[in-house]
Amino acid sequence: MSDTSIDSSKRTWLITSGCAGAVGAAAVAVPFVSTFQPSERAKAAGAAVEVDISGIKPGEKLTVEWRGKPVWIVRRTPEQIAELSKIDDELADPKSARKPSELTPSYARNEGRSIKPEFFVAVGICTHLGCSPGDKFVVGAQPSLPDNWPGGFLCPCHGSTFDMAGRVFKNKPAPDNLEVPPHMYLSDNKLLIGEDKSA
């Protein structure tokens, strides 16, 4: 066949069917990529957790699992509560102003980031890359911490530090304060994590 006799209508149809095939292939990719999304079972696993907090002594922490994540319930001592208002200028976001809808429910937008000043509830996952910070409740100088350490949490992965209200200190890898999950008191000793009155 010589190259002078190009059947242009045939070429048009070749291009058209090629494009139709590409659209079909892209459409088939949709269900495959969709399988990567959380399954219905994973979505259903987020039920609220009821916790009895009567056994926690002042200065102690209880960890419960909610949606596969650790949730801390810390009973702060009066000294720890008093310390919270003194360190505002060392913190990146002392008033919990960043991303309040995601990190701090309206009833926790106060100095202690809690409903009751004594009980602090937070998701124990660092806002940097998701490690779980460790307890550093002892005040004062110690390895990996500043000499005027007021008590709080230290993330082992990248060294972010948080105060006793889960507020992140300045110039640390973590950009935000720890997340306070939706929670409410069913009675004085019963706490429900995962649901609040607004829901």
Place this chain on the structure above:
Amino acid sequence: MAEFKEVSPDAGNGEKLLNWVDNRFPLSKLYKEHLSEYYAPKNFNFFYFFGALSILVLVIQIVTGIFLVMHYKPDASLAFASVEYIMRDVPWGWLIRYMHSTGASAFFIVVYLHMFRGLIYGSYRKPRELVWIFGCAIFLCLMAEAFMGYLLPWGQMSYWGAQVIVNLFAAVPFIGPDLALLIRGDYVVGDATLNRFFSFHVIAVPLVLLGLVVAHIIALHEVGSNNPDGVEIKATKGADGHPLDGIPFHPYYTIHDILGVSVFLLVFTSIIFFAPEVGGYFLEYNNFIPADPLKTPLHIAPVWYFTPYYSMLRATTDVMINVLSIISALSAAYVVFKTSVQNKFKLVTAVGAAVLIVLLNIFDAKFWGVVVMGGAVIMLFFLPWLDHSPVKSIRYRPNWHKWLYAVFVVFFVILGYLGIQPPSEIGTLIAQVGTIYYFGFFLLMPVWTQLGEFKVVPDRVTFVPH
């Protein structure tokens, strides 16, 4: 298509069979092109063992992997116990598993040395750009393969390592959180994550990896191997049309590589039998504790082969962002005021730097940490176009170039060491200096590789018969 060939009726059965096959499949042709008539330079040195060795380790990983899959259970509630079952109850299971776990580290040792060889002898320069690019893609696949494989034992390090790395993707602006959700398949690293990583680790990534290895070798055999002198042996051919400085890969280098394989296996098996954990570097101690989503181990670090890049991630703090902003501003100012390039280019540089500085300060340091970490690997792809040196091999470069390479290697090792250590202020500072050197080394290559007194490259390779 080749013409149908006949052999004489007196030929032996073997010859007849080969002829029958050759008329249907290019067996002899492939054997000649890739082995008996693939001419490799005769002056290969120590560093040229590592290409063949990486093939060996690839085979070890695939074979041991196939046997491990026969006993392993990719289920969050069974995975940890099934690995212990392989170690304790499966006959010789411990050997297969230690071969696989040691093989992972061995793969990176061999590949890092292989890449270093390419770096110092200019093996990425024209016409070998695609060989290098396929190689970089293999390196990326290898990192993905190692990372996903590390989740499978479902120990504490597996779990929290995956948690941190998946969260890296969440740092991408706008689409990050959804992307991380898509990778995990759940709101936390869980059974769904383990299952899909298993699928990727045992079939998806290895298929891509094998394809890339084939492409790497085909591209190499098309252009021919480089050598420590960076001399093109094809430029000097003998009367028979073969390079004067080339010798057939088989038998010369196949026999030669037996030495490398023997020494490698000596070290490899010593580790397997006497120190499979290598003091916590090949198998981290915290990974002997089952995954616990509620408690991060007090000290977590990736396996050693990721730590240079992990250090760069940790080094990218708010202070580092300010330093990077200043560096961008100063380099733009230098281009605009001190060089004599076209005004159009100056304008582009100034606007580019301004945009970069604004972006640096808009997004979190966390996101830029991910960019730095990824960029450090991706930048390798561009090496063929960054190096403007008139000679390929380090042998004919100015002596101070060798010092730049030496400092680069030292910083790479220091970054690796710091990535294993817990975060500290002085460590972060050193890692920041190392990170800036790493990027400066590559990004300033178009400038510094042209400077200095270059030595004369000989026409023939340097070779002393032995």
